[in-house]
Amino acid sequence: MTKRQFILHYFLLNKWSYLIAVACIFLVNWLQVEIPRYIQQAIDLLGKADPAARSNLNEYVMWVVAFSVVMVFVRILSRMYALNPGRITEATLKNDLFYRLNRLPNAYHQQFQSGKLISIINNDMNGIRLFYGIGFLQTVNVIFALSLTPIWMWRISPSLMLYSVIPVAVAFIAFNQGFLRMRKYQTERMQRLQRLSEQLMNYLSGIDLIKNQQMGPWVSDEVERVNTRLLDTIMRVTRIQTFILPLLDYANDLMKVVILGLGGYMVLQQGLTLGEMTAFLSYSALLALPLAQLGRIAVVYQMGMVSIESVQSILHAEIPETDRSLPEPGASAPAERTLSVRHLNYAYPGQDTLTLNDISFDIAPGEKVGVLGSIGAGKTTLVNCINHHLDVPEGHIFWGEDDVARMPRRQWRGTVRTITQEPYLFSDTVEANVRFGTDGQPIDKHQVNEVLALSQLSDDVSRFQDGDQTLVGEKGIMLSGGQKQRLSIARALLSPADLIIMDNVLSAVDYETERKILGGLFNRIGQQSVLVVSHRISALENLDKILVLHNGEIIARGTHEQLLDSSDYYRETWELQQHDVEESA
Numbered sequence: 001m002t003k004r005q006f007i008l009h010y011f012l013l014n015k016w017s018y019l020i021a022v023a024c025i026f027l028v029n030w031l032q033v034e035i036p037r038y039i040q041q042a043i044d045l046l047g048k049a050d051p052a053a054r055s056n057l058n059e060y061v062m063w064v065v066a067f068s069v070v071m072v073f074v075r076i077l078s079r080m081y082a083l084n085p086g087r088i089t090e091a092t093l094k095n096d097l098f099y100r101l102n103r104l105p106n107a108y109h110q111q112f113q114s115g116k117l118i119s120i121i122n123n124d125m126n127g128i129r130l131f132y133g134i135g136f137l138q139t140v141n142v143i144f145a146l147s148l149t150p151i152w153m154w155r156i157s158p159s160l161m162l163y164s165v166i167p168v169a170v171a172f173i174a175f176n177q178g179f180l181r182m183r184k185y186q187t188e189r190m191q192r193l194q195r196l197s198e199q200l201m202n203y204l205s206g207i208d209l210i211k212n213q214q215m216g217p218w219v220s221d222e223v224e225r226v227n228t229r230l231l232d233t234i235m236r237v238t239r240i241q242t243f244i245l246p247l248l249d250y251a252n253d254l255m256k257v258v259i260l261g262l263g264g265y266m267v268l269q270q271g272l273t274l275g276e277m278t279a280f281l282s283y284s285a286l287l288a289l290p291l292a293q294l295g296r297i298a299v300v301y302q303m304g305m306v307s308i309e310s311v312q313s314i315l316h317a318e319i320p321e322t323d324r325s326l327p328e329p330g331a332s333a334p335a336e337r338t339l340s341v342r343h344l345n346y347a348y349p350g351q352d353t354l355t356l357n358d359i360s361f362d363i364a365p366g367e368k369v370g371v372l373g374s375i376g377a378g379k380t381t382l383v384n385c386i387n388h389h390l391d392v393p394e395g396h397i398f399w400g401e402d403d404v405a406r407m408p409r410r411q412w413r414g415t416v417r418t419i420t421q422e423p424y425l426f427s428d429t430v431e432a433n434v435r436f437g438t439d440g441q442p443i444d445k446h447q448v449n450e451v452l453a454l455s456q457l458s459d460d461v462s463r464f465q466d467g468d469q470t471l472v473g474e475k476g477i478m479l480s481g482g483q484k485q486r487l488s489i490a491r492a493l494l495s496p497a498d499l500i501i502m503d504n505v506l507s508a509v510d511y512e513t514e515r516k517i518l519g520g521l522f523n524r525i526g527q528q529s530v531l532v533v534s535h536r537i538s539a540l541e542n543l544d545k546i547l548v549l550h551n552g553e554i555i556a557r558g559t560h561e562q563l564l565d566s567s568d569y570y571r572e573t574w575e576l577q578q579h580d581v582e583e584s585a
């Protein structure tokens, strides 16, 4: 969608509202220019003493009052119908953005920092709301005012009208120059706002580290540097605004001086009546507001254009082919299938070396498979290839007969549930965190309690002051690392999945809790396939099969007993870890 199509698309969303607003704004402007005409006729009648003139005078006054009252109501209507579409467009666009962000692949989110997205969703959306609301209202108002008023002036005296608009025309040329310069700074301003937001997000996420390592002064300097650059751009925009916005106001004042001088001279020469001269002055006063509005329209227009570009940068981001049409979640989740990984290689973009090298294995329906690997062996990369967070070429990962690379991600994620090593909790209660994402599914309290028990969290929760209604704080700050991990396991167990992947999820619990959680878990999820990734053999020893991953390659595979016999690496790791288990017992 080009920028023009974008603007039109969202205008058409509220076309009826805008049409009513245009009709109202036209009516207000028409009434506005009609009133001075009646005032002019009333003033011209003032000198006449005959009774007919008096009754006409009364009639004119009545018309002026009636027009003014109608104008007030129509103006309110025009504001309602012109401003509401701005808010509706803002809300619609926020939904559109969120919908798209939800479907974009991980690679996109890695490039685009959350701070920048937040800035677009707040600051740029503000620009768009003004563009579709007050910007529209003032533009239509200015168009009608600047076209109707001069016509009414022309009807009184063409020559006085032409002379009086000269100051406005000159001011307009100067205004246009300033307007063009301001565009560049408006773009810069929005970009710097996004940069500041990105930076603040970054620092706030690591606030504990910053405090612990006494990085405060350095961080303050960095924020101040970005903030100063933002202020610098804002000051440039303000300087231009301060200079060019009043130009049109001054031009309007000059216009009145011309009318008083030239018009007064014409009255003395009897080329103009006093009423006509008064009407002319009223028209010039009517032009004051639209001329002042021109400046504001320029600012709103530029902010709108810059904001639309930012929003389009998200809306134009490519959604993978497979994710364009979305099946309902879980609608086609097939059970009893084998996961087959065939000769899988993976290298991160821009890297020459393979992080995964010729990986092949199967997980049969209901089978529990472990992956053992040291730090950096490629375990998380393997998990992210399987759950389709990373883009893998076709022909390497299959779910039954289906190639996972061709399946819509949403459908695949209805089948596979990944519990990651960095649990993310939302700032809500324990129960809401367990239930997160299950809206619409009939899940009762008993099921919530069951998964809390399975993940060995029931005792902890019963000790919390408000039980499962305890607020966990932002990102679960009120919970220990192990509690966070267990809560994220409980959440994953609540909704059904055919394949459960647990990526190092028990690293923060002790060996005994780990054993209990896994024991309970495997009893409960008998029919589901499980892939447990860990660098602790104790988490894997009872599984049906263990794959030993080393530097991106599978160097051994088998049951715990088989590996103790066949793999030196496995046996040595086991012996080393046995020592830790004994120490922790």
Ligand SMILES: Nc1ncnc2c1ncn2[C@@H]1O[C@H](COP(=O)(O)OP(=O)(O)OP(=O)(O)O)[C@@H](O)[C@H]1O
Binding pocket: 348, 351, 355, 373, 374, 375, 376, 377, 378, 379, 380, 381, 382, 535
């Ligand atoms: N997004 C990325 N871009 C480039 N390289 C990456 C990326 N993520 C991981 N790597 C690299 O890939 C290799 C394997 O990382 P991976 O996270 O898969 O290891 P892991 O076995 O899960 O380690 P750990 O147990 O520490 O989590 C590492 O050398 C890492 O530096």
